[in-house]
Amino acid sequence: MLEVVSSILRDYQLAHGLRNVPIKTSLLVPFVEQRGHVDRIYLEKVDVEARNVLARVVKYRGETSAYSGQLAHALIQFPGNQNLCWTRFAVCKEMFHCMIDQQENDRVAKLGDLKKLTELLVADYTTVTGAFAPYEKEQQAELFALETLLPVEHRLALKPKVVSGALSYHQIAERFKVPEFYTRFSFQPSYLGAMQALRGKLIEL
């Protein structure tokens, strides 16, 4: 599942290096365009007072979409009133939708599906939702954003300092420009172990 992340990070390592952080969301755009199902990705800042909606991706059909499945372009739109860490994370998450929402049923293209998605996004995490591919993709994209902006490679290198108390989650969040909420979550032993296993061979930093 995380081959997507490994592949993107390998390209980023070659082009920009992975030791220098924060890993820049904007520099990921061409790698996603190369692999994704939209020809172009555009970023747009929207003048709106967001409270909960920190970004959205809107994909448009091209003339050949019906036959190829390829879409013409995607707009990743984010409100201007959020801080840098959340904006970077939200935009990165939306970018991954341009890669992973490959099948028609992964996509939200009608009102009924949009309404169902809003219900599931509000529902408690523990609620059993049944299979609804767009919601599963939402969760997957969020995970991919975290694993890209604060990769396992870096977390494993920093873990001894975190465990000893020499380094706080706040410091790591500040350096990687990732929301502290996700930083804290990403170091949970069970999660870190699972991601390490799923990534397989890690990139040498």
Place this chain on the structure above:
Amino acid sequence: MMKARRRDMTNQATAFDNRFTAVFDGGVADIKFFVRKAADLSVESLREELLEFQLAVDDGKVERVTSVDHELPQVDFESAW
């Protein structure tokens, strides 16, 4: 009071349905959102916010940018903390 509130909610729901039906009819093939959930977030308030977002876009309150973080200085991830 309750009646007025119910009427507002019905109007809001209709506006959401109408606007997004038009969005999909206009060639949108997929739409997804990143939602940071406040504890008191409801389906109605989320839809209200999504509609506000859409209306801001419709009103042209949009600036195309090439980056969200290009100018951000970088450091080696293990350099002195």
